[in-house]
Amino acid sequence: MNSLVEPNLRHTEQSFSASPVLDALHSVLPTHCILHREEDTRPYECDGLSLYRALPPIVVLPETEEQVIAVMRVCKRLSVPIVARGAGTGLSGGAMPHAQGVLLGLAKFNRIRRVDPVSATAVVEPGVRNLAISEAAAPHGLYYAPDPSSQIACSIGGNVAENSGGVHCLKYGLTVHNVLRVRVVTVDGEVVELGSEAPDAPGLDLLALFIGSEGMLGVVTEITVKLIPKPACAQVVMASFSSVETAGQAVTDVIAAGIIPAGLEMMDRRAVQMVEPFVKAGYDMAAQAILLCESDGTVEEVAHEVERMEAIFGQAGATRLQVSRDEAERLLFWAGRKNAFPAAGRISPDYYCMDGTIPRRHLARVLGAIEQMEDEFELRCANVFHAGDGNLHPLILFDSNKPDEVERAEKFGAAILELCVQVGGTLTGEHGVGMEKINQMCVQFSRDELEAFLAVKRAFDPPGLLNPEKVIPTLARCAEYGKMHVHGGELRFPDLSRF
Amino acid sequence: MNSLVEPNLRHTEQSFSASPVLDALHSVLPTHCILHREEDTRPYECDGLSLYRALPPIVVLPETEEQVIAVMRVCKRLSVPIVARGAGTGLSGGAMPHAQGVLLGLAKFNRIRRVDPVSATAVVEPGVRNLAISEAAAPHGLYYAPDPSSQIACSIGGNVAENSGGVHCLKYGLTVHNVLRVRVVTVDGEVVELGSEAPDAPGLDLLALFIGSEGMLGVVTEITVKLIPKPACAQVVMASFSSVETAGQAVTDVIAAGIIPAGLEMMDRRAVQMVEPFVKAGYDMAAQAILLCESDGTVEEVAHEVERMEAIFGQAGATRLQVSRDEAERLLFWAGRKNAFPAAGRISPDYYCMDGTIPRRHLARVLGAIEQMEDEFELRCANVFHAGDGNLHPLILFDSNKPDEVERAEKFGAAILELCVQVGGTLTGEHGVGMEKINQMCVQFSRDELEAFLAVKRAFDPPGLLNPEKVIPTLARCAEYGKMHVHGGELRFPDLSRF
Structure with a gap:
């Protein structure tokens, strides 16, 4: 790889003058596609990761591909960063605006x-x-x-x-x-x-x-x-377990039996207790962990697969087993899982949703470590988990009005992600790196691996204008963050080795 | 993208002196890991695409990662092309040696x-x-x-x-x-x-x-x-059809029913007639096309799915239906398909296996066009087909001892691939581009798309030493080949518009 250039740092220290950019954009876009007054651009200041905000000086909402091309050419010519945005529901700050850039909204591409x-x-x-x-x-x-x-x-x-x-x-x-x-x-x-x-x-x-x-x-x-x-039929098996370990083993057993469930989710006790009073999905409040395991296919296939799932969960020590009797009940079972985030909002002023992956065999150890961290950071955490994929979603509950809770929540989140990497997992399953996890990339990847990312980034975007200062950290940033790269499962990470 | 540099052309016009390279390699590898005499290097002159050959001046067979690193450093320092090779069974010339380079065999990495x-x-x-x-x-x-x-x-x-x-x-x-x-x-x-x-x-x-x-x-x-x-059970349904169209429709029907077969293969009449006398798999010699459709899972799942497959094929007009009765018969049914290539070798001195993909709806049209091309190029062609994936494997039969047959086979193959691109498919499904299909890449991709490939290639390999002159054509090469880029399904391809 070439030596590391740092395109991501290029734009931060310049002052930004919107007017020449606005003039150039007005020459290629209709007026109604350009927003620049604060009351118009304010709604774009963050995505679903509302911890991070930046007011975009200019928002463009092009309506045709030709207009997108024109915007890109203007921005390239004037060296202006471009951040693209869809619906703004992302959870890692990927669509957070650049304070000296153009936010390119694609809302009008809706056909x-x-x-x-x-x-x-x-x-x-x-x-x-x-x-x-x-x-x-x-x-x-x-x-x-x-x-x-x-x-x-x-x-x-x-x-x-x-x-x-x-x-x-x-x-x-x-x-x-x-x-x-x-x-x-x-x-x-x-x-x-x-x-x-x-x-x-x-x-x-x-x-x-x-x-x-x-x-x-x-x-x-x-x-x-x-x-x-669309499958003709779907049913959910809901199983309670008296420990996270036994629930985790049940997940492994289902997959080892050659079953690929249409969905396989775990919620820990805290998540169940947070969700159930809100959704009333019939979740077992006494369980330490529950699994939701879906089968889909023809009526016969589902009947056969559900029977196998029940048998496996029973052998794994399920303390309660329930199969959705109709479509309404199936949707109710899922409603609890799908409303875990809003339910968190009901019991806590703020919550911070993490997204790490781990090899499934480390599940109990990682959830145990997160429980210890609750004491350390003095914050509560509920866990929902795409169990089949090994994709954990810890929800850290905090109150942003209490001055140091934001900082503790961020540190708690970073510690969880670094633990995921330490046990051989990764720091994001499906939410992306964005702004949020850029420091943890220093832990996940070696210098040469980060250079490979940057080389590919440069191949597509030599001037470094597309969504700069996100996803790929520079080595300078990693040096400042001061944490070492660890490779899958090797415990070279001093802060977390006690877990 | 940057303007197009042409790393692939860099090494062709230089003369190559093996001795300084050999000296440098001897300083980092044990003697028994280096081959350079013609009798030792001759076995490496081609891969499974034996139409193309080049004697490698040096073959290295490293035994450790450290040795691979050392070889790469020597080659980079001396600007020597490197071609990696596994078992050499590839069908697109991807492991064909570079006449001025080092062939890096990985046969000893066999643990x-x-x-x-x-x-x-x-x-x-x-x-x-x-x-x-x-x-x-x-x-x-x-x-x-x-x-x-x-x-x-x-x-x-x-x-x-x-x-x-x-x-x-x-x-x-x-x-x-x-x-x-x-x-x-x-x-x-x-x-x-x-x-x-x-x-x-x-x-x-x-x-x-x-x-x-x-x-x-x-x-x-x-x-x-x-x-x-490993699934507990697998069975194959073998179905005969009186035309390629009805067989193609049966494939669409199975997939539209939400079934994902463990395998779904089609053979045309010529392929069946080529294979059956050799393998005696029980194929229907009267059929215009046969399908092999596998179900796997538990005994109950397979029984249920096979019943559905039979019903769908029956409704689609199958003229004969047979289900493998035991594991031996299942393997026999597959033996014909898996031995299509050796069977071609029995009835023809040489054969040329192509590998294009097409949207399934164009199957009948493409096979019809290939039949017309048989007359035009005066060569026969049998078709085996990963029908579920839309991945066609035409086997062009020829005799390399007849002087112009090689050339006609190559032109026939190129015409088939370009037809695949023309109907919205691609020029390789699973065999790669290698040497073989580099010209057709000019048809598949636009100038900007080829530049994107080259930019990524340069990000990993700035000096252009890894498997040069393959896969990605330079624009100069495309200009020389003289055929236009077409985009999915748009008939802007003059030579083949008559099909």
């Missing part, structure tokens, strides 16, 4: 261009909501599988940027497994198409590289997604 | 380092044979899913380089979906780890970028693969 039931694909614009795709495909008996909890609001463009998951991703894959092709405007204002309607495009897999690239490589203007047939 | 039944993973060296991984995992009831026809011989390192598929990939994914982590030596002799044991590593998805990168970005020294539980 579903084509639903093709023969090839089982849809061609959509990036501002289309995730759930709207499934709604448009429903008359053909099809749907779009990845289902983030925010699917009613989040945009497919944002899903592409973050490689979003959801409870169905265990069986049906992440965004990267369900997108066939994207059309991208580069920082130079060129248009490239990555991927193809046919599987496995030749040459380097730039489609997979682009998905999850968090706005660093280009701006998407069109997406072809894969649709799949 | 299975760890099989972990708890996490269902294996850590292996790149020279391990694909099938050997499943054999090592079998005592735990696990196996490695991707199963190229060459799985008895091909290496997992080569599978990573080509993103190999196989009949089970419809249900279980390509190599990219079954590899969790790779350890890579870069052209600078640095070691990076891409991916993680946990799903979805943060930052750019360099693992997916690396898989299928055909030796252009680095050399793999260790691979962590996912293992999956």
Whole structure:
């Protein structure tokens, strides 16, 4: 790799004068597509990670690909950072504006261009909501599988940027497994198409590289997604366990039996006790952990698979077992899980949702360590968990009006992520790195690995204008953060070795 | 993107003096790891695409990662091209040596380092044979899913380089979906780890970028693969059809019913007639096309799914239906498909196996066009087809002793691939681009898209030493080839518009 240049630091120390940029943008966009007064730009100051805010001096809302191209050319010419934004539901600050840049909102790219039931694909614009795709495909008996909890609001463009998951991703894959092709405007204002309607495009897999690239490589203007047939039937098995360990073993047992559940989620005692009074989903308040395990397929397939799941959970020591009797009950069982975040908001002024992955065998150890950290940081934490994928979502509860709680919540979150890396996991499963986890990238990756990221970033964005100061830390930043890189499972991380 | 430099052309016009390179290699490798006499290097002159040959002046067979690093450093310092090679079974010339370079064979990296039944993973060296991984995992009831026809011989390192598929990939994914982590030596002799044991590593998805990168970005020294539980039961439904169209419709119908077969293969009349006398698999010699459709799972699941498959094929107009009665018959049904290539060798002195993908709806049209091309190029062609994936394998039969047949076979192959692109498909499904399809890349991709590939290539390999003159054509080469880029389904391709 080349020596490390630091494009991410380039723009921070300059003062920013909006007027020449505004003048240039007015020459290529209609007036109603440009916002620059504070009352208009204020709504864009943060995404779902509201801890971090920056007022964007200029927001553009282009309506055509030609306008996106024109915006990119203006920004490149004037060396102005560009941050793309979908629905702004992201949880890692990926769409947080740059204080000296242009925020490029894609809300007006909201058309579903084509639903093709023969090839089982849809061609959509990036501002289309995730759930709207499934709604448009429903008359053909099809749907779009990845289902983030925010699917009613989040945009497919944002899903592409973050490689979003959801409870169905265990069986049906992440965004990267369900997108066939994207059309991208580069920082130079060129248009490239990555991927193809046919599987496995030749040459380097730039489609997979682009998905999850968090706005660093280009701006998407069109997406072809894969649709799949809606299963005839789905049922959820809900199982209670007297410890996190036994619940974790039950997860391993189901997967070892060759079953790929349509969803497999765990909630710990604190999460159940937070959610149940709010949602009244019938969760077992006495359990230390509950599992929700879904089967889908034909009626016969589901009956057979549910029977196997029940047997496995029973053998693993489930203290209570319940199977959804109808669709209403199935949705009720899921409602608790899907409302874990709003439920946190009911019992705590603020909450901070983390997103780390761990090898499943370390589940009990990691949850035990998080419990110890609750004492250390004097904050409570509830855990919901895409158990099949090993993707943990600790919800740290805090009150931002108490002066030091924000800082303690941030430190608690960082400690959890670094523990995930320490046991051989990663610091994000599906929410992205964004602003939030950039320091932890120093822990996850070596110098040479970070240089590989930066080299690829430079290949697409030589001037470093696309979503700068996010995702990939410079080595200077890592030196300042002062924590070492650890590799999968090797306990070279002094702060956390006691867990 | 930057303006186009042409690293691939850099080395062709230089004369090559082996002795300084040999001296430098002898200083870092034991003598028995270096081959340079013609009788020793001759076996490495081609891979499975034996149409293209080049004698490598030097072959190195390192035994440790440190030696691989040392070889890379020597080659970088002396500006010598490096071509990595696994088992040499590739079909697109990806491992064809460079006449002025070093061939880096990984045959001695043949250890299975760890099989972990708890996490269902294996850590292996790149020279391990694909099938050997499943054999090592079998005592735990696990196996490695991707199963190229060459799985008895091909290496997992080569599978990573080509993103190999196989009949089970419809249900279980390509190599990219079954590899969790790779350890890579870069052209600078640095070691990076891409991916993680946990799903979805943060930052750019360099693992997916690396898989299928055909030796252009680095050399793999260790691979962590996912293992999956071996299903309790598998059965194959074999169905005959009176036309390719009805067989194609039956494929669409099965998938539209929400069934994901463990394998779904089509053979046309010529392929059946070529294979059956050789293998005696019980194929219907009267059929215009046969389908092989596999179900796997528990006994009950398979019984239920096979019943559904039979009903769908019956409704689609199958003229004969047969279900494998036992494991021996299931393997016999597959034996015909898996031996299509050797069977071609029995009836023709040479054959040329193509590998294009098409949207399934164009199947009948494409096979019809290939039949017309048989007259035009005066050569026969049999078709086997990963029908579920839309991945076509036309086998062009020719005799290399007849002077112009090689040329006609190559032109026939190019015409087929360009037709695949024209109908919205791609020029390779699973065999890679290599030497073979580099000209067709000019048809598949636009100037800006090829520049994006080259920019990423340069990010990993600034001096352009890794597998040069393959995969990504320079614009000069495209200009010389003289064919235009077409985009998915748009018929702007003059030569083939008559089909």
